[in-house]
Amino acid sequence: MKYLLFLNILFLMAACKKENISTYKGPDGITFYVDEYEPDSLSYSFAYSPVPKNRDTVFLKMRVVGAAADYPRVISVTAGAGSTARQGKDYELPEITLPAGALTVLYPVVLLNSPEMTTTTFRLVAQVAPGKDFQVGATGRETGGTTSLEKIIIDVSNKIIKPSYWDEVESAFGAFSERKFRFMVQVTGLSDFSSDAIGVDGYYNLPVKLRNALAEYEAVNGPLIDESGNVVTF
Amino acid sequence: MRKYIFRAFLAILALAWASCQKDNQRFVYDKLNTVSIKTADSSFVITQLDTLSIQTQLTESIPSGDSYTYEWKAYMVGENAVILSDKKDLKVAVNLSPGSYDLIYTVTSVKTGISSFMLYPLTVNGAFYEGWLVAANQDGKARLSFIRANDSVFFSPAEDVNKTTYPGKALGVNAGITSSYANLALVMFYTDQGVYRFNADNFIQNGTTADIFPEPKQFSASCAYAMSKIPYDQYIVADGGLYAGIGPLFYPQDVLKPYSERLTGDYTLFPVVINSATAVTLFYDNKYRRFMSVPLGDRMLSPVSASPGAVFNMADVGKKMIGWDYGTQSVISSDEIYFVMQDDAGIRYLYSLKGATPELSQQIGNSPDIEKASAFAASGVVKHLYYAAGNKIYLYDILANSSKMVYTFPDGVKIKDLKMLSITSKRIVVATNTGTVGEVYYFDLDNLGDIINHTYVKKFTGFGEIINLSYRSAN
Numbered sequence: 001m002k003y004l005l006f007l008n009i010l011f012l013m014a015a016c017k018k019e020n021i022s023t024y025k026g027p028d029g030i031t032f033y034v035d036e037y038e039p040d041s042l043s044y045s046f047a048y049s050p051v052p053k054n055r056d057t058v059f060l061k062m063r064v065v066g067a068a069a070d071y072p073r074v075i076s077v078t079a080g081a082g083s084t085a086r087q088g089k090d091y092e093l094p095e096i097t098l099p100a101g102a103l104t105v106l107y108p109v110v111l112l113n114s115p116e117m118t119t120t121t122f123r124l125v126a127q128v129a130p131g132k133d134f135q136v137g138a139t140g141r142e143t144g145g146t147t148s149l150e151k152i153i154i155d156v157s158n159k160i161i162k163p164s165y166w167d168e169v170e171s172a173f174g175a176f177s178e179r180k181f182r183f184m185v186q187v188t189g190l191s192d193f194s195s196d197a198i199g200v201d202g203y204y205n206l207p208v209k210l211r212n213a214l215a216e217y218e219a220v221n222g223p224l225i226d227e228s229g230n231v232v233t234f
Numbered sequence: 235m236r237k238y239i240f241r242a243f244l245a246i247l248a249l250a251w252a253s254c255q256k257d258n259q260r261f262v263y264d265k266l267n268t269v270s271i272k273t274a275d276s277s278f279v280i281t282q283l284d285t286l287s288i289q290t291q292l293t294e295s296i297p298s299g300d301s302y303t304y305e306w307k308a309y310m311v312g313e314n315a316v317i318l319s320d321k322k323d324l325k326v327a328v329n330l331s332p333g334s335y336d337l338i339y340t341v342t343s344v345k346t347g348i349s350s351f352m353l354y355p356l357t358v359n360g361a362f363y364e365g366w367l368v369a370a371n372q373d374g375k376a377r378l379s380f381i382r383a384n385d386s387v388f389f390s391p392a393e394d395v396n397k398t399t400y401p402g403k404a405l406g407v408n409a410g411i412t413s414s415y416a417n418l419a420l421v422m423f424y425t426d427q428g429v430y431r432f433n434a435d436n437f438i439q440n441g442t443t444a445d446i447f448p449e450p451k452q453f454s455a456s457c458a459y460a461m462s463k464i465p466y467d468q469y470i471v472a473d474g475g476l477y478a479g480i481g482p483l484f485y486p487q488d489v490l491k492p493y494s495e496r497l498t499g500d501y502t503l504f505p506v507v508i509n510s511a512t513a514v515t516l517f518y519d520n521k522y523r524r525f526m527s528v529p530l531g532d533r534m535l536s537p538v539s540a541s542p543g544a545v546f547n548m549a550d551v552g553k554k555m556i557g558w559d560y561g562t563q564s565v566i567s568s569d570e571i572y573f574v575m576q577d578d579a580g581i582r583y584l585y586s587l588k589g590a591t592p593e594l595s596q597q598i599g600n601s602p603d604i605e606k607a608s609a610f611a612a613s614g615v616v617k618h619l620y621y622a623a624g625n626k627i628y629l630y631d632i633l634a635n636s637s638k639m640v641y642t643f644p645d646g647v648k649i650k651d652l653k654m655l656s657i658t659s660k661r662i663v664v665a666t667n668t669g670t671v672g673e674v675y676y677f678d679l680d681n682l683g684d685i686i687n688h689t690y691v692k693k694f695t696g697f698g699e700i701i702n703l704s705y706r707s708a709n
Contacts, residue, residue, distance in 0.1 A: 199488070199491075200480060200485045200488045200491070201480060201488055201491035201492060204478070204480060204494065204533055205448065205492065205493070205494040205495070205533075207533055208478070208494040208495045208496075208497055208498065208533050209448070209494070209495050211498040212495050212496070212498050215498055
């Protein structure tokens with residue numbers, strides 16, 4: 001019995017030995033990232049803007065994979081494989097500086113409203129470009145539900161496409177048409193008419209506002225006709 | 235080791251032997267002292283902030299000289315219980331929110347821990363739970379007063395509660411109260427400088443013109459405000475236009491959100507919201523002299539369809555509406571509403587709808603001063619319509635199609651408004667002005683509709699020049 005006790009004490013002493021914790025060492029990386037329920041691609045249309053725009057900026061979230069540095073670092077983004085958008089005509093991807101001590105930054109993708117966008121949707125695959133300060137960081141799902149991405153797809157046009165939420169608001173605004181949607185944007189100054197965006201009061205009140213605006217329009221111009229030849233109503 | 239196993243075996247054996255002992259089931263029962271509770275009343279109704287006093291009579295089943303602890307606790311479903319007192323008798327200023335509570339009284343013996351309970355229904359009314367709203371002009375300001383159902387008069391509750399004044403000229407007041415399907419209690423007060431909205435329970439202001447309407451708005455006449463019969467929608471008729479808001483039925487959190495713009499169309503509505511039917515709310519267009527409707531939960535105001543073969547054609551009445559009042563009302567079935575109409579020759583008619591169906595159409599005959607009548611109040615029990623002209627009150631017997639005078643105020647007194655206390659139809663309430671001095675009178679009615687003892691039963695003074703009366707019914 002006493003040998004058994006002695007053996008146990010020996011094992012316990014061995015089990016309590018201190019072990020060094022491994023840490024990551026390597027070049028710093030950078031990635032795009034999205035939150036848990038945030039899509040990893042996006043669409044942008046100049047047609048949704050209440051006022052005409054020649055250019056607009058979309059911001060993409062980026063974060064460092066590695067440690068903060070006590071000096072500014074340069075971030076580069078390039079158009080990756082699969083892009084149809086044209087540098088200087090449809091987009092600009094500026095080189096930006098990550099301030100000293102920062103670990104996250106919003107990267108500005110400049111979208112240009114080219115004439116072809118009224119008929120064509122261009123795709124920009126925004127992709128991290130390795131540079132002197134950053135490599136492409138490790139991608140995948142992170143603790144906390146965010147996901148690191150090497151690239152983000154942006155579809156850009158000047159066309160109005162029936163929004164995916166339209167079915168849920170069709171009883172308020174009626175059948176979708178591009179002309180109707182442009183009129184809605186122009187009258188309300190809104191571009192998102194989803195239930196979440198307009199709320200219950202918007203669901204009930206916006207059609208009245210649109211009907212009144214349409215009545216004023218028709219008094220001057222006659223019926224508003226959509227691209228299919230139908231009279232726009234609300 | 236064997237020694238330990240043997241000892242453990244013995245221990246288990248001893249436990250097993252003990253657990254199989256026969257129980258003789260011999261118990262000693264002693265009667266313990268309990269307390270019975272008596273109070274003079276079995277339910278209580280109190281106005282918020284008033285003192286609730288309840289004297290208790292406690293009787294011990296075995297007088298033992300025990301000492302006791304006490305607890306008075308108010309509980310409303312879905313809310314945390316509130317302890318009101320730890321004294322034997324309750325005497326406390328009730329600061330509970332208006333509503334229905336269970337009042338639980340607990341008496342616990344310190345010695346035995348045995349408790350006795352009594353449960354009483356407790357209703358806490360807001361300070362302004364029911365009564366007459368009075369819109370008036372006094373001292374160069376718009377003033378909103380309240381005559382509570384127990385005859386207490388609050389001359390400026392909204393000003394006092396909100397520590398403000400309401401500039402400009404009063405145009406009117408009305409209340410929207412519903413407790414069927416959903417709860418909402420609001421008061422709307424209109425002046426020529428804007429509209430103010432209050433919680434009807436406490437007169438706390440919860441909206442002004444900018445909160446209620448999507449765009450700046452000026453008012454020139456009194457407005458109508460009411461909910462649809464099923465309270466899905468709220469409506470305001472202002473200066474002939476119709477504005478719709480969200481009712482409390484499905485979206486109680488949105489009832490204070492802005493109303494719509496003026497509903498589209500070419501119309502000039504008489505200030506009435508006709509919520510006599512469930513599926514649609516009706517309105518009357520004095521421009522084209524026809525009824526219009528908005529379906530429940532919709533925002534389209536449209537002329538009603540023609541009603542050939544009916545008592546009258548709702549789509550083409552051809553007369554101007556000048557007055558209205560509820561007849562019989564019901565929560566779930568169709569209400570009857572009377573309308574006083576006038577043709578281009580100045581001849582007046584009485585129409586009615588039951589729900590959304592024409593029910594009555596007749597020229598008002600044998601009725602003195604009917605052409606000058608400016609205020610109307612209908613009974614919800616019998617086919618009577620009271621009207622005021624100058625300083626006189628007349629009773630129009632609808633079935634007999636004739637009227638008689640039932641009261642005359644002194645010369646110089648002008649009747650400004652006349653309303654029926656619709657919950658009983660046994661009292662008419664009259665607002666008068668003598669110059670800029672306003673008074674409110676209660677006249678009780680007998681079963682024939684005559685004024686009991688030919689005089690008023692109560693008179694309230696000090697209101698300034700009254701514009702209108704409106705009843706704030708109980709929640």
